[in-house]
Amino acid sequence: MAMHVLDRKLLRDLKRMWAQVLAIALVLACGVMILVLAIGVQRSLQDTLDAYYERNRFAEVFSGAKRAPESLLGEIRALPGVRVAETRIVGQVVLDVPGLSEPAAGRVISLPEIDVPALNLPLVVTGRPPAQDSVDEVMVTRAFADANGFVAGDRFSANLNGRKRELTITGTALSPEYIYVLGPGAMLPDNRRFGVLWMPRRALAAAFDLQGAFNDVSLALTREGRAEEVIPALDRILAPYGGAGAYGRAEQASHIFIEGELTQLRALAQILPPIFFVISAFLVNMVLARIVTLERGVIGLLKALGYSDLAVAGHFLKFASLVAAIGIVIGWAVGSWLAQGMARLYTEFFEFPYLVFDPRGDSYAISAAAGLVAAGLGAVQGVRRAVRMPPAVAMVPPAPPTFKRGLSDRLATWARFSQPSMMVLRGITRWPGRATFSVLAISAAVAMLMSASFFPDSLDEIIDTSFFRQNRQDAMLILTRDQTENVVEDVRHLPGVIAAEPMQYLPVVLRHGHLSRRIAIEARDPDATLSRVTDASGQPVAPAGGGIILSDRLAERLAVKPGDKVQVEVLTGRRDTLTVPVTDIATVYFGLGAYMDRGALARLLRSPPQASVVNIAMDRQRADALYAAAKETPGLAGTVLLFQTRASFRETISRNVLNTTVVYILIAVLITVGVTYNGARIQLSERARELASLRILGFSRAEVSYILMGELMLLSILAQPVGWLLGWAFAYAQVKSFSSDLYSLPFVMNPATYAKASLVVLAASAASALIVRRRIDSLDLVAVMKTRE
Amino acid sequence: MSELIFRSEGLTKVYRTGDVSVYALRGVDLRLHAGELTVLLGPSGSGKSTLLNILGGLDRASEGQAWFRDAELTAMTDRELTVYRRDHVGFVFQFYNLVASLTARENVELVTEIAKDPMPAAEALAMVGLDKRLDHFPAQLSGGEQQRVAIARAIAKRPEVLLCDEPTGALDSKTGVQVLEALERINTELGTTTIVITHNAGIQAMAHRVVFFADGRISEVRENDSRAQPSDITW
Known part of the structure; x- marks a missing residue:
């Protein structure tokens, strides 16, 4: 059957408005993509895990x-x-x-x-x-x-x-x-x-x-x-x-690690997509409102011809659905592609017998439903207006929008704003809802960039604290079982060893009230410098006497503050239970650490001081001799080369950070362009006659462009402080959601993070406004003045 | 005497904007006959468009009654009015109201798709002399051609009445005459009752009946004993 005439009109309208449609569809696609990615990968991972656990x-x-x-x-x-x-x-x-x-x-x-x-x-x-x-x-x-x-x-x-x-x-x-x-x-x-x-x-x-x-x-x-x-x-x-x-x-x-990953994916699916869907709904709303205004005549005509309200509503709903459909298809495609990449990344970090991203129906169905609902909600207002328009009224041009003098006008008059500036200002106050939402959407883009770019700073802080202030040793020699003092002397005599310090791991259960955690206490000598812990200000702290220092997250889990006492149930030897005071809180990003003085611990346990690990500083020129000797040393269970950990940590992380940053910049640009490009096109459409009249009156192109771009740029600038606030909150929420027993992220917000995010967003909004501005140059003054609204 | 197709009694329309009430119609009593070509003549603001909108089921009266044959238009629901428009009425507007993104043929198909017993779109366009311009978009047609597409669109469903609001208002004399010829032909060949609104007094010469409007009221109704050909009309 041939396509309905109205549907043909719809397709041609979509084609004519392709840039605006694409700008909206891409924002919606981001939401769909993240849903497909997060839900799809999470379910694939979970199912693989369940099957693997069960079968093996x-x-x-x-x-x-x-x-x-x-x-x-x-x-x-x-x-x-x-x-x-x-x-x-x-x-x-x-x-x-x-x-x-x-x-x-x-x-x-x-x-x-x-x-x-x-x-x-x-x-x-x-x-x-x-x-x-x-x-x-x-x-x-x-x-x-x-x-x-x-x-x-x-x-x-x-x-x-x-x-x-x-x-x-x-x-x-x-x-x-x-x-x-x-x-x-x-x-x-x-x-x-x-x-x-x-x-x-x-x-x-x-x-x-x-x-x-x-x-x-x-x-x-x-x-x-x-x-x-x-x-x-x-x-x-x-x-x-x-x-x-x-x-x-x-x-x-x-x-724990896999569960942590699953939690992250769940969080990803819950936090980000709603933002994209809300922005898409807003954009659909804004564009459809304009289309309904522009198509008053067509709406009236259809009604005059005997088309029912349902048919008119269906026509505009179809427009919204098609925009959504384009976004959904793009989102599906990119989401599936990223999901496959993510599954590959998981096989790099995790040892699964198989982990293919299994594209299953529900992540596609859920994301498509979410996209359609967003577009549908965005369309409601415009569709309702089209349906309510009485046919006779629909065919006469709309009355000019009512402007009122308000407080801002009096301020502007007082400040002697030029008439173009007044037009810009009144454009904002006339449609406060649209202006507010534009600001919020652009600020979401700023926030997204901030929450991505704060990451490297946070990781730098981790590397600085963990590898240069706390774990400064070149290597850890791990002993097969706890040994007494003389092992340190043996190690000190190995070739290439510059310094050696013993450390004991003592498996315990720490209790405070009804809260408990099973951990290993790290006991060091008070003068240890190779491996130590630092407090929030980065200063080294050492446990005094028989006291214990807890890492910040462990203290939080146990609800302990300095001065409180915790019970230590030792899980080895005579299995003593000790009560020790918490003397300090250390800032630690890996694991849930607890730290005591080795000598004091030995006295409490009534045994000679033990060593489970020897931390060494080494002459790397003589590394091979040291390794050869270590292989022959009885009682050594292995070595951890921290200088290699440092390098691979940086390498692994910076690769992932780069990928994430690129994705986030892309997303933020899509949002900004989606909002500002559509905003500019709509303004141009609303004001074409006005702007053409001004050109006829002798305003220059630049002056006319200023009116067109001024409102958008003003809104973009207003969005910056809001975005900073949002970005700060986003980043903080991310830090909180990332924090687990295994690791935590420090909250580091450098001024550069704010600046970078703002620069990208302002550049993207200026670019999209400039693209629209070029249309002013080609404004056909005579034709514009002749056409009816 | 032919049968009555439209009848109204005390038809009144008041527009309220804010505190101001504007009377568009002040108690209009009217009788129009089937198969006739009627011209409604009067200055702008005299109420003729409002009357046409009410008769066409596009607008509602504030007071009074109007009938299409035996059906009371003023008592119809929105849904009934929609069906009435769909089944019985064809509209031609001053500014053509063509959908810019549809070709001439497709603009006509807008109607034939939902009508009960339409003529093929090409046939309707042929009747107005546009059989060579089927696949042109409105922007590729002259004003007169666009208006003739609008007429083709209006008659394609074989309506009983054709309501034309200033069909030549945006056209020069020469193209306007082509449009009037199309209307005349349809009235004669299909027997479609045609009502034409105009403030162009010259057009009255081609009507069976001329209704003069002034200030929301009918000031005079005149029947033409002999009708002029559209080609004899100039302005």
């Missing part, structure tokens, strides 16, 4: 222990709420990887003697698991193998509990426990220097002297089982055997 039986409660007899397993299985329990042997090993001068670290996990693991089942990617009776076969994580170029059959040597052994790789695997793989003491994944290894239980039991015993247990719960109830029960059973404190998935390192 990711445990729900975890606990380490020093050495627990296998006979406890029956007791653990009998705990109410426990469905499956499985014991393992887990150990830290130092790896000597061919082609890598520094030592790498490994976490070795036992595979059961018969059958496959009941929980945390590794997913074999290539090759096969090690043979049951082998002592030197090992399966490694795919990322570790890929980063080091290993294939099945390759060999590397490992220091297992002080015994050096040549291991042969039989295959590679992934594990739901290690989707995000972070080595001990590391801040970012480093697949070259850290890997997870699987070996048969018998071989590991022999290596770690754990025959008939285990040092790690995982549980799956029944449908009714609750982790909060199972955890204390498990702790009670394991306490006599050096239980390190059970924890649920919520504290499982890999899981």
Whole structure:
């Protein structure tokens, strides 16, 4: 069937107004795009995660222990709420990887003697698991193998509990426990220097002297089982055997990171799209209002011809829907493309067996519905006006808009504004709603730019604080188990070591009232300079006597302030419970830290001072000699090279920051152009006769342009302070939503951030006004004066 | 005597803007006959357009009654008026009111799409002598041609009445005559009752009946014994 005549008119109108239509559609597309991206990726990630956890039986409660007899397993299985329990042997090993001068670290996990693991089942990617009776076969994580170029059959040597052994790789695997793989003491994944290894239980039991015993247990719960109830029960059973404190998935390192990412995506889907949809609705409203005014005659004609109100309403609603449809299609396309990129980015950071962005209907349906509703709401006012217009009235030209003298006019008269300036001013006061909304929309663009560009400043602050004020050591040497003082002396004598300072990690539960957190206290010597903490002003703070310093977020989680006392339940050794005063709060961006004096802690625990880590400053010229020696040093579990962390942190972050900044600038420009270009076109259309009359009266092009552009530029300038305020609030909200147990962002707002955002927005609005201004040059004075309104 | 097609009694229209009341019609009693070409003549502001709008179902009276045959227009709802316009009335406006983004043919199709028994758009355009200009947009047509497209659009649905508000008001004498010829032809060939508003006294010569308006009232009704050809009319 041939297309209706009215629909043909609609398509031609759209084509004629393509620039305005596109400007609106692109703003709407931003909202659609972010919805597709955030909802799509979030659901894909969540579904992948759920399926992976289920299929590979990711445990729900975890606990380490020093050495627990296998006979406890029956007791653990009998705990109410426990469905499956499985014991393992887990150990830290130092790896000597061919082609890598520094030592790498490994976490070795036992595979059961018969059958496959009941929980945390590794997913074999290539090759096969090690043979049951082998002592030197090992399966490694795919990322570790890929980063080091290993294939099945390759060999590397490992220091297992002080015994050096040549291991042969039989295959590679992934594990739901290690989707995000972070080595001990590391801040970012480093697949070259850290890997997870699987070996048969018998071989590991022999290596770690754990025959008939285990040092790690995982549980799956029944449908009714609750982790909060199972955890204390498990702790009670394991306490006599050096239980390190059970924890649920919520504290499982890999899981926390993915959950954090999911939370971010949910926030993204909730905060940004509504802004775009509101602005699109406003733009549709503004443009449709003008179209209805311009098409009074057509509306009257249609009614005179016998078209029903519904048909007239449908015509204008179709216009809004088509604008929305263009935006939706663009949003879908760009959103899908970005989602694929994001899924690729996730596979870089997370070890999933598969993660493809699975374009599913609902993210498209939701975003399309949101876009249509926004455009529809924007159209309501114009459509209603078209419907209510009586046919006879519709066909006579509209009465000139009523202007009134108000307070601003008296002010302007007093200030002796020129007549063109008065026209600009009255344009704003005549349509206060439109002016207000234009200001708000442009200010949203400013805010968006600010919340993107504050990021690098915030990261600079993190790098400065974390890597140059607090963690200043070149490397951390991680010990296989806590050792007494003389280990520091040994390290000091290694080649290339300039300074060495011991640090102890003590796993504890900190309690304050009903609030608690399971963390590791970092205990250092009072004169430590390589690694220390600083307060909000950047000054180093050291724990005094038997006191404790908490990181700002930990203090917040526990609702503690300096002077309060916290209970420290030690999870190792004699499992003492101490009560210690909080002496200070430190500003820390990674993790939930708590800090004590090593000597004072030892006195409280009535034991000699211990070291879990030795922080060193090193002569990098002699790094290779140091690494070689470290590989031969018994008792070393691994090294973290902070100078490399610093570099890779900057590199990883700056790449992502650049991408984000480009996207945000684009979005802000789209909003600004959408608002100012449409605003300018509408003004030109409203004022064409006026402006042409002024030209005939002898006003120059510049003077006439001033009237056209003046209002928009004035609104753009008014939008700046509002945008700064909004941007400040946006950034603050972002900082708050970003803050988790794992990391936080400092709130850093430099004057340059305000200035940059304003410059971009003002340039974009000036550019769009100038594009419209060119039409003044081609204004056909005679024709304009002849045409009816 | 032919049958009555329009009848009104005491038709009054008051426009209120703010505190001011403007009387456009002050009690008009009128009888118009089917098949006739009637010219409503009078200075601007005399109420003829208001009367035409009410008879065409575009506007409502403040007081009084008006009938189209036996149907009381003044008692109709908006929806009934819409159906009335759609089924019975064709309009021609002074400023043509063509949709700029539609071609001549498409402008006519605006009507044929919703009419019950329309003639093909091309046929309607042929009747006004525009069979060679079917696919031109309004901007590509002269004023007279545009007005003839508007007439084609009005007659394409075979309306019983054709209401023309100053159809030649924006045209020069030569093109105006072409438009009048088109109207005359339609009145004669299709028998369409035609009402033409004008303040151009010359046009009265082609009418069956001339109604003179002054100050919201009918001042005189005259029947022409002999009618002039449009080509004899000049202004």
